[in-house]
Amino acid sequence: MMYFLIIILIFVIFVIFNHLNHRVRRLEKEISELRKEFNGSTARKIKGINENETAEAVQHQGQDQELSAAPSGVLLPQDLPHPPQNDRLRIIAEFLKQNALTITGIFTLVLGIGYFVKYAIDRNWLGETARAAIGFVAGAALITVSHFLRKNYSVFSSIVTGGGVAVFYFTATIGFREYHLFSQNTAFSVICLITLVSLSLSYYYKSETLIIFSLSGGFLAPLMISTGESNYLFLFTYITVLNIGMLAIAFLKSWKSVGWIAFFFTSIYLLFWTVEKTEISGVYFYLAGYLIFYLFALQHYFKKEILTSSDILMLVLVNFTSITGLVYIFNTLQYGPVIIFPAGFALVNLGLLFREYSRKNFGVPYSVFTGIAAGLMTVAFALQFQAHLITSIWAIEATLLLFIWKKTGHAIFRSCFYALFPLVIIAQIISWAAYTNAGHLAILFNPVFLTSFITMVTTFVNLILLRKHTGNDKGAYLFEKIFTVISGLIIYLAFLFEMVYHIASKPQTVIFSMAMLFSICYVFLLLILRKKLKLDTLPEKPLLYLFLILIIINTSTAGTGLVSDYFIEKIPSAYYMAYLFYSIPFVYTLVKILPALDFFSTRVSYWLVATAAVTAVSFETYHLYAIFNAPDSDLIKTGRHFSMLYLPVIWAIAASIFIYKGLRTHKKEYSRAGFSLLALMILKLYAYDVWEMDNVSRIIAFIILGIILLFSSLIFQRLKKIISNIVDNKNEHSHEKPGE
Numbered sequence: 001m002m003y004f005l006i007i008i009l010i011f012v013i014f015v016i017f018n019h020l021n022h023r024v025r026r027l028e029k030e031i032s033e034l035r036k037e038f039n040g041s042t043a044r045k046i047k048g049i050n051e052n053e054t055a056e057a058v059q060h061q062g063q064d065q066e067l068s069a070a071p072s073g074v075l076l077p078q079d080l081p082h083p084p085q086n087d088r089l090r091i092i093a094e095f096l097k098q099n100a101l102t103i104t105g106i107f108t109l110v111l112g113i114g115y116f117v118k119y120a121i122d123r124n125w126l127g128e129t130a131r132a133a134i135g136f137v138a139g140a141a142l143i144t145v146s147h148f149l150r151k152n153y154s155v156f157s158s159i160v161t162g163g164g165v166a167v168f169y170f171t172a173t174i175g176f177r178e179y180h181l182f183s184q185n186t187a188f189s190v191i192c193l194i195t196l197v198s199l200s201l202s203y204y205y206k207s208e209t210l211i212i213f214s215l216s217g218g219f220l221a222p223l224m225i226s227t228g229e230s231n232y233l234f235l236f237t238y239i240t241v242l243n244i245g246m247l248a249i250a251f252l253k254s255w256k257s258v259g260w261i262a263f264f265f266t267s268i269y270l271l272f273w274t275v276e277k278t279e280i281s282g283v284y285f286y287l288a289g290y291l292i293f294y295l296f297a298l299q300h301y302f303k304k305e306i307l308t309s310s311d312i313l314m315l316v317l318v319n320f321t322s323i324t325g326l327v328y329i330f331n332t333l334q335y336g337p338v339i340i341f342p343a344g345f346a347l348v349n350l351g352l353l354f355r356e357y358s359r360k361n362f363g364v365p366y367s368v369f370t371g372i373a374a375g376l377m378t379v380a381f382a383l384q385f386q387a388h389l390i391t392s393i394w395a396i397e398a399t400l401l402l403f404i405w406k407k408t409g410h411a412i413f414r415s416c417f418y419a420l421f422p423l424v425i426i427a428q429i430i431s432w433a434a435y436t437n438a439g440h441l442a443i444l445f446n447p448v449f450l451t452s453f454i455t456m457v458t459t460f461v462n463l464i465l466l467r468k469h470t471g472n473d474k475g476a477y478l479f480e481k482i483f484t485v486i487s488g489l490i491i492y493l494a495f496l497f498e499m500v501y502h503i504a505s506k507p508q509t510v511i512f513s514m515a516m517l518f519s520i521c522y523v524f525l526l527l528i529l530r531k532k533l534k535l536d537t538l539p540e541k542p543l544l545y546l547f548l549i550l551i552i553i554n555t556s557t558a559g560t561g562l563v564s565d566y567f568i569e570k571i572p573s574a575y576y577m578a579y580l581f582y583s584i585p586f587v588y589t590l591v592k593i594l595p596a597l598d599f600f601s602t603r604v605s606y607w608l609v610a611t612a613a614v615t616a617v618s619f620e621t622y623h624l625y626a627i628f629n630a631p632d633s634d635l636i637k638t639g640r641h642f643s644m645l646y647l648p649v650i651w652a653i654a655a656s657i658f659i660y661k662g663l664r665t666h667k668k669e670y671s672r673a674g675f676s677l678l679a680l681m682i683l684k685l686y687a688y689d690v691w692e693m694d695n696v697s698r699i700i701a702f703i704i705l706g707i708i709l710l711f712s713s714l715i716f717q718r719l720k721k722i723i724s725n726i727v728d729n730k731n732e733h734s735h736e737k738p739g740e
Contacts, residue, residue, distance in 0.1 A: 132181055135171025139164040143201070158205065162213030165198045169217045173224040191221040192238075199245060208255045215258055218242050219265035232273050236285040239266055243292045250296055256310055259296040263314065266293075267321055274325050278332045282325070290322040294348070307365050309410035316404070319345055319372055320397045323379060327389055339380040346376035367407035375400040378454070388434075388451040391427040398424050399458040402465045418479075421462075428455050428490065435501045443502060452494035459487040481539075492522050507570060509561035513579050516554040523547045524585035527593055544589075544599055548612040551586055554579075555619040563623045567635045573627065586616065606669035614654050614677065621650055651681040 142164030146157040172194065176187035198214035201207075219242065222235050246262045249255065266289055274282055297314035300306050307315075326341045353369040356362070375396045382392040398420045405413035431451045438448065466480045496518060503511055527543055562579055565571045590613070599605050622642050629638050655677040662671030 129181065132171055132175040135167055135174070139167035139171065142167065158207040158209040161198075161201060161205070161207070161210050165194065165210075165213050165217060168194045168198075169221070169224065176224075187224075188221070191217075191224060195221060195242070199249070203249060203253070206253070208253070208257060211249065211255065211258055212261060215242075215246060215261050216265075219262070219269075232277065232279070233281060235269070236273070236282075239269060240285060240288050240292075243289065247292050247296055251299055254299070259293065259314065260310075263293055263296075263317070270325055274328060278329055280329065280333060280335070282329050286322050286325050286329075290318060290345070293318045298352075301365060305361075305365070307368055309408065309412050312364075312368050312404055312408065312410075313412065313416070315368065315372060316397065316400055319349075319376060320379075320393050323376070324389065324393055327383060331389070338383050342376045342380040342383065346373045346380065349373040349376065364408050368404055371400050371403045371407070382450065382454045385445065385450045386447040387454055388427070388431045388447060391424065391431045391451050392454045394420060394424045394427055395455045395458040399461050399465075402462050406465050417462075421483075424455065424458075425486070425490075428452065432493070432497050435497055438501070441501065444498065449494065449498045452490075452498070456491050456494055459490050463487050488526065492519075495522075507565055509558070509565050510571060510575055513554075513558035513562055513575065516550065516558045517579060517582055520547065520550050520554060520582050520585060523550065524589065527589070540597065541599065541605075544594070544597075544605075545608060547585075547589060548608050551582070551612045552615045554582055555616045559619055559623050563626050564635060566627065576623070576627065580620075583616075583620075586612075600667070600669075603669055606667070607673060610658060610670070610673040610677075614651070617654065618647060618650055621646065648681050648685050651677050655681065 143161050146160035146164065169191065172182075172187060172190045175181040176184070182190060195214060195218035198217065199211065202211035202214050219239070222238065243262050243266060246258050250259050270282070270286065270289065273279075293314065297311045297318060300308060300311055323342050323345065327338045330336060330338045330341075349369045349372045353366065353373055356366040356369060378396050379393060382396075383389070398417050401413045401417040401420065405411070405417065428451070431448060434448050438446075441448065463480075463484060466483060496515060499518060500511060500515060503514060523543055523546055527540070527547065530540065530543075559576070559579055562571065562576045566573060566576060590609070594600075594609065622639065625642050625646065626635060626638050655674040658670045658674030658677065660674075662668060662674060
């Protein structure tokens, strides 16, 4: 009954297909006849129009000659830039959309054949040999049907042929794994034969779609017949032969997809082998793959003297993935020197660069070969000083992608940079973690800092390249601002971690004070060099806010900690002298930088400057007072005595200066800061200090404070009177002018 239903179903499908095919051919014939009639009538009309326009053409002949003699700078239509080619992803999506039914149908048919064979096996209808034979017959039937359909339905035929090839692969795999019909060598030979036949059909049919099926099956073949035993030498010999065949087809047909598929599978196989079982023989296969895929990437360059975006991306990936694998093998097996690989690859690119230079061609290929050669030489330099491999290669590769984007304008390289740069940051953080368990490292010339140095240089170059290409793109400008901040943090952390590592044996107060001093100087240098380096995206006002906050933290915590350690004779006074170097950038900022900038546009700016100045003066006075009294007194008593007796005086003087500056410059915020400081000082005096002083100190404090307050009030009244007189004089002159 089952056989009868299947026969009826096949017969019905054949009748329907035959009927539809007959109707389609009849429609094609009618369309062909209509097209001929349309072309004939159109030709007659064009001929009549040409005869009418002959006279006009003769009259305008002189004008045409003048136009033909136009200067070479005039752009003719053929000289205008051609519209960009369609995006390859969009083409693939369109292909899948138009052929979704065909792909689904062939996939369903393959599954149906498989389920039918399984059903037959479960019912014991077929022996093991017959089961495999059904698979091969079904695959051959699909390929035969597609052969007769190829003229009128080329895409449909290619997909059906690919389905037949897939049936072949699955049948051979199941025959080896499940039924043990073949030995491993026989199964591998059968799969190689299938691959060879499918590649030949692809070339014969001129079908890029079919070759994708064939090549993918060829690379998956080792997995299909694998028994778990690692015979990598045989595996990569086979893959190399397969890649050579791919290269030949790519040069004959200019199919880019085959090269990318081969590169993808080859890279995965090589990576797995390199990590699982590192052997020196892997070097030969890496070099063979480098040569094959480099030639693949340069096929358009040798044929047409051009490099497309996919060619350039392949060049970059081939260079840096090959170097990563080769250097890893040499480092693991302790061979050397490892720089022979990046230096050798650099020489290859320098040879191509010299070829472009000798021809005076300074276009895209010249820029690409220059960038790759420079990147490889930088990698060689980094590896010579034992910098971390992955971090250095990724950082240089990211910069190279950005450089190529600048020279070619292809957005794909910028997108690759956006994807790779976060990985560079993660790799750099992992490299910094090596400080925690590192032994004795030389100052600056050690693997960790050299890796950081490579990252710093590349990020700085990236910043320059991004700045030159931002334009009016708001998204790119936002990314540049974020990238600028990240670049600044990378440079800052690189030097900070190096410094902290080498002073790790010092007391915590010394480490903290040196870190704060470095932070203040770093932000100060950014403020000084911002315009010279044209770092316009680096926010100026937030930098100043950060600088002033660091000053407040530094004077209130770092300096006090050093004085405390000096008091107990834990550190010498030289550390405190080094700590005082922060005052140089602080004073310079107050005197030179702040007046030249539009910093005081908000109230917060006035109050932050006032707070930083008062905090620095108050704590430094206390530090000096404590140091001079260190041998003969207790630090707690010294601090309490200073807070009650001298601090109110300092605050009163500072408040008077703020009030005076506010009146002199007509900036009310300074006056408000001064009066607020006076109020705080008086509150502190009457709420706390008075009850802690002895009688003599209380008398002295009140007398000095009273004199200062009266003097400040006198100055305030005098300035108020002067300002009032100036205003009155201006009003008198303004009234006299109309009468004159």
